[in-house]
Amino acid sequence: MNPRIDVAVLGLGGMGATHVKAAQESPWVRNVFGYEPDASRAAQRGRELGTVATSNLDVLLNNSDIRLIYIAAINEAHAELTEKALRAGKAVLCEKPMGLDLGQARRMLKAHEQTGRFLQIGFELHYSKLYMTAKQWIDDGLIGTPVNCHCRYYCSEFHMKDTWRSRSKGTLIGEKLSHYIDLQRWFMASPVDNVYSMHAPNTVTYFNHPDNHQINIRFANGAISTLNFVMCIGETDAGDPLLDVLDKQADDGHFLQYHIFGTHGAIETDVFRRRARRWRFSDGPKQLVSEIAETVTFAREDDQEWFHNVPGQCMRVAELVASGLPPEIPAGDSYETTKVCLAAEQSESERRIVGLSEL
Ligand SMILES: NC(=O)c1ccc[n+]([C@@H]2O[C@H](COP(=O)([O-])OP(=O)(O)OC[C@H]3O[C@@H](n4cnc5c(N)ncnc54)[C@H](O)[C@@H]3O)[C@@H](O)[C@H]2O)c1
Incomplete structure (x- = not known):
């Protein structure tokens, strides 16, 4: 197994909590950090989710141990956060949608193509x-x-x-x-x-x-x-x-x-x-x-794994990034869906x- 990586989750609402939990349980992840734009919410959600959370995005982007960024923020923030993270050299798993309009989706795709960094959109199905x-x-x-x-x-x-x-x-x-x-x-x-x-x-x-x-x-x-x-x-x-x-x-x-x-x-x-x-x-x-x-x-206890497998997706992407493998769903394919x-x-x-x- 390759060395474990540090990851950060941007946006610590409902879906952010799922990403944090999956990362905490992943054998490929060492430390999990969090980000919320408001300092008091960052502190509160950090406490609730058992992770170190900040309202200073640059601290996370400048941390070279953080190799993978999960984006679970509101849809309005997806394009900007993805672009920043990719240009800071990070791999990105961004929740759908891939931007709110074609301009934003193109920006995300272009940042991926220009940097050559890992980008996968969260089509967990x-x-x-x-x-x-x-x-x-x-x-x-x-x-x-x-x-x-x-x-x-x-x-x-x-x-x-x-x-x-x-x-x-x-x-x-x-x-x-x-x-x-x-x-x-x-x-x-x-x-x-x-x-x-x-x-x-x-x-x-x-x-x-x-x-x-x-x-x-x-x-x-x-x-x-x-x-x-x-x-x-x-x-x-x-x-x-x-x-x-x-x-x-x-x-x-x-x-x-x-x-x-x-x-x-x-x-x-x-x-x-x-x-x-x-x-x-x-x-x-x-x-x-x-x-x-x-x-x-399938059985009731397997519901999530069978039809809503966000945790499985998050863990698999951590494994791909830690192992230096490419995305399983190419960003260009998600762009076509968009x-x-x-x-x-x-x-x-x-x-x-x-x-x-x-x-
Ligand atoms: N794959 C799925 O099945 C699935 C299900 C639900 C939500 N989602 C996606 O997850 C994302 C979050 O949805 P949710 O249900 O957790 O919403 P939510 O409202 O529970 O959480 C959104 C969080 O984003 C934070 N936020 C706002 N602006 C931000 C910014 N600029 N940077 C970082 N964080 C910011 C908010 O403070 C909030 O904590 C959405 O993109 C949504 O489409 C995916």
Whole structure:
């Protein structure tokens, strides 16, 4: 094993706490530092999370023992913090979204390309076993060529009144749905040609952005995908809608499912049923025959690892950086997902199909 590295987490809110805890538990990490712009909040969060936290970013950036910076700050700060950290010679794992607009995403990508430093965006679902299973089935050719992918995600309201998420310049497409758009790109493995997206009037009237989206994507190989997101139907829960009271949510209007249809089979992933299934299609004398070929389930105690594996991602990135290995999700690939998100926003505001080549 290579020598352990020191790391710092910028932004010590809910997600920052998850990053700190994962780093503290990683065998690849020696010391974990924290940063919050306000000195008293830095001190308080440092105490609560059992880490040394500062409001002086330069102290961390000038510390040559710190090799990796995790960015879990509000979305507005992602581009600036990423650029500063990369230019200070650090490796960076930055939470999604990759900036609030294309200008910010390009700045992040450019800083990565100019410095040659490690940059990975926090698309943690690539590290979640439910989706890794589906991807493996696709890569093993078990459903033939994927041609149509649906994601439906219905959940309770989770962003609450007067928060930075509601005030943010970016919409929920980048903030939340970028994960699920990124997964569709991962599964379909073809460049995106164009996007047509719509939203209806809000049900959560105090939220400053659309709270529902229907996003249609056409891929260069002719495949298509749809993402339907609605927030309000599940019974209200003030915590993380993915992790808290999952068993209750399974039957109160929550859905988080993918259906991936291929030329020789299909896949379903279902968070609330804790299950992935695969169908095999074959040619019968009278009709196409479909049979369930494989079912995988997981236990409640493994929820996080199976569908929300931020800790696994943080630990893996520490291992990559300590071992001198490159990112597993190239920054250029996350930039493509960002473009699809922004094309969807543009499509909604201009009410037309937006080609990726326009961006
Ligand atoms: N991968 C996931 O599933 C997932 C889930 C939740 C949040 N996130 C991402 O994590 C990030 C944080 O979200 P959260 O839920 O923890 O929000 P939060 O409000 O709980 O925490 C945000 C923290 O950032 C701090 N902050 C504000 N300005 C800052 C700056 N300039 N520099 C450093 N810190 C600053 C705030 O004081 C606060 O402590 C967001 O980018 C969000 O998109 C990802």
